[in-house]
Amino acid sequence: MSLKLYGFGQSRSFRCLWALCEAGLDFNYDDMVFDKNAENSALSENYLSKNTQGKVPTLEHDDFILTESLAIINYINNISETTFIPTQPKERAQYDEVTSFIITELEQPLWTNGKHRFALPEEQRVTDILPTAEFEFAKAVNALNGIVNLDGTVVGDEFTFADIMLAQTISWAERFKFKIPSQYLAYRDRMFARDAALKALSIVA
Numbered sequence: 001m002s003l004k005l006y007g008f009g010q011s012r013s014f015r016c017l018w019a020l021c022e023a024g025l026d027f028n029y030d031d032m033v034f035d036k037n038a039e040n041s042a043l044s045e046n047y048l049s050k051n052t053q054g055k056v057p058t059l060e061h062d063d064f065i066l067t068e069s070l071a072i073i074n075y076i077n078n079i080s081e082t083t084f085i086p087t088q089p090k091e092r093a094q095y096d097e098v099t100s101f102i103i104t105e106l107e108q109p110l111w112t113n114g115k116h117r118f119a120l121p122e123e124q125r126v127t128d129i130l131p132t133a134e135f136e137f138a139k140a141v142n143a144l145n146g147i148v149n150l151d152g153t154v155v156g157d158e159f160t161f162a163d164i165m166l167a168q169t170i171s172w173a174e175r176f177k178f179k180i181p182s183q184y185l186a187y188r189d190r191m192f193a194r195d196a197a198l199k200a201l202s203i204v205a
């Protein structure tokens with residue numbers, strides 16, 4: 001079996017890299033760049049045939065191609081010998097709740113910030129939106145306080161891939177200089193101290 005992840009540093013692809021390390025699967029990793037003329041360009045015809053938006057992450061498992069970080073980590077769980085997603089209905093529903101909240105509420109203000117600072121074509125950027133993104137992130141952080149336990153793991157009593165989703169998103173917020181309550185940073189530090197996280201960090205260093 002051949003497994004390859006295309007990513008970029010600690011962007012959302014890092015969730016998948018970390019999940020692959022947790023699962024202990026053999027894989028290759030390609031760090032992509034967003035410059036059209038570079039060798040590993042996410043805008044090359046070859047890469048665009050795998051990921052039509054020229055974004056990361058993309059996972060290639062033999063001839064099966066998958067995009068979207070959450071779908072990829074869930075797939076990694078399904079091909080792994082260890083289980084990183086709860087199987088009991090209520091805990092599984094909480095996993096879906098937390099991960100859905102992260103991709104639809106918590107990370108969107110971060111991506112709004114990134115899009116309007118550097119990712120969109122310059123003529124599409126509206127920098128006036130940046131304070132609104134900060135407001136929305138703070139609101140999402142407060143709402144999340146009500147559904148997760150930051151002293152342990154966010155769903156149930158064991159580490160799950162929801163912890164990867166949350167810890168990476170908090171780290172992303174820190175890199176983008178958003179205000180983050182200290183308990184979230186302490187939680188992120190604890191998750192990033194896991195062996196698999198350290199291994200993933202060494203790959204993108």
Ligand SMILES: N[C@@H](CCC(=O)N[C@@H](CS)C(=O)NCC(=O)O)C(=O)O
Nearest residue numbers: 011012054055056057068069070119
């Ligand atoms: N919803 C997608 C988002 C993918 C995405 O936007 N990735 C960013 C990096 S975090 C990217 O490739 N940006 C390049 C661009 O927008 O051109 C996921 O979670 O995988």
